[in-house]
Amino acid sequence: xxxxxQSPRHKVTExxxxxxxxxxxxxxHRYMYWYRQDPGHGLRLIHYSYGVKxxxxxxxxxxxxxxxxxxxxxxxxxxxxxxxxxSVYFCAISEEGSGKETQYFGPGTxxxxx
Amino acid sequence: xxxxxQSPQSLIVQKGGISIINCAxxxxxxxxxxxxxxxxGKGPALLIAIRPDVSEKKEGRFTISFNKSAKQFSLHIMDSxxxxxxxxxxxxxxxxxSGYALNFGKGTSLLVTP
Numbered sequence: 001x002x003x004x005x006q007s008p009r010h011k012v013t014e015x016x017x018x019x020x021x022x023x024x025x026x027x028x029h030r031y032m033y034w035y036r037q038d039p040g041h042g043l044r045l046i047h048y049s050y051g052v053k054x055x056x057x058x059x060x061x062x063x064x065x066x067x068x069x070x071x072x073x074x075x076x077x078x079x080x081x082x083x084x085x086x087s088v089y090f091c092a093i094s095e096e097g098s099g100k101e102t103q104y105f106g107p108g109t110x111x112x113x114x
Numbered sequence: 115x116x117x118x119x120q121s122p123q124s125l126i127v128q129k130g131g132i133s134i135i136n137c138a139x140x141x142x143x144x145x146x147x148x149x150x151x152x153x154x155g156k157g158p159a160l161l162i163a164i165r166p167d168v169s170e171k172k173e174g175r176f177t178i179s180f181n182k183s184a185k186q187f188s189l190h191i192m193d194s195x196x197x198x199x200x201x202x203x204x205x206x207x208x209x210x211x212s213g214y215a216l217n218f219g220k221g222t223s224l225l226v227t228p
Contacts (some may be wrong), residue, residue: 004157040116041220042218042219043203043216043218044218071192095213100209101146101163102148106157
């Protein structure tokens with residue numbers, strides 16, 4: 001998985017609780033992304049980062065926040081989890097330069113919100 | 115608003131046959147078109163990608179055909195094998211100042227029967 005780890009890999013939580021998912025890369029790539037995958041929707045972008053402390057919203061950012069204090073770590077926080085946020089979350093990375101478009105995905109975090 | 119439309123949703127092909135998956139897009143700013151392969155419980159893995167300046171790209175048994183005027187592209191898997199059984203996603207992205215977020219199709223579940 002291209003030097004990308006995600007933690008936790010599985011999580012069950014209750015509605016209304018905050019949840020933080022972590023993406024860690026060892027590739028020193030500049031760009032990092034969070035996607036969610038739901039049946040019938042493919043993958044949809046939540047947030048992305050183009051450098052330390054530089055982040056921007058994606059298509060489905062409501063209810064999510066992100067932070068990137070180090071190149072290697074990109075955190076996704078569900079501020080108050082809802083059942084609609086039950087999903088599989090994937091982190092992706094891409095490098096600077098000619099490889100910008102090529103994204104490599106982590107193994108995913110399966111989140112269940114009860 | 116799905117920016118990339120993918121069909122069929124599912125596909126069953128006999129071993130040795132040709133699997134064909136189609137995608138269409140509207141945004142003419144898209145200039146990078148990758149295909150990802152995903153096995154159950156794993157993250158998507160880049161299979162092959164194309165830019166609009168070429169009409170076809172082949173890597174082993176996998177070929178992308180690209181029709182810029184029709185805004186369509188397709189994945190052909192020649193001599194399909196049971197090990198190719200997976201979900202395939204097409205995607206598209208465009209150059210920007212803040213990353214190259216991918217817009218995914220909804221996916222095609224491919225089953226190759228022995």
